[in-house]
Amino acid sequence: MLDGLFDGLLSLPVIAGFASMLGFAGAIAMGTAGVGVAGATAVGLPAGVATGWLTYRFGRALMSDRSGAAPRGDDLIGAPGSVVTAIPTDGYGEVLVRLAGQPVKFAARSHVPLARGAEVWVEQVLSHSAVSVRLVER
Structure with a gap:
């Protein structure tokens, strides 16, 4: 009633x-x-x-405010980041990426080994917690 x-x-x-x-x-x-x-x-x-x-x-x-949509995995592609834990060619390391303005740490793979502190771009989302990155060349 x-x-x-x-x-x-x-x-x-x-x-x-x-x-x-x-x-x-x-x-x-x-x-x-x-x-x-x-x-x-x-x-x-x-x-x-x-x-x-x-x-x-x-x-x-x-x-009722719907202005802030939750970020999706596709929003990560092209996002800049930096290597936190060195990434070997045959395993995972860690990168820190800014997602919706917040720093988020992801497990990361790369085709080439990357040292700690290297600047990277996210090229592919592998899972909710892992990405594939490539080195930013200047």
Whole structure:
């Protein structure tokens, strides 16, 4: 019957915002104006409701934001990086690549051996945690 009516309104952030502002505003009213418990509640209740409502609205806005799509494996191809652990021709080393602005370490293979600190480009994604790289030639 009430399915979805209170969806998000009774979330932890909304309840915490309401309770916190109710207490803070009430304590400020008691301390500065010298009102009693009833007066503190009369001041704190609207402040708590307003804070809970704002928290609810901000939460909905953040949850409905779809501007940042999760990066895919194809987004790695052509990304610059640097060798962290030397890469032999017959095994794996490690590279540090910037993916969506964040440094991410991947296991890496190369057709030629690469020393630590070498600048590389990702040429192929082998798996979720491994890439094939080539040396940046300048």
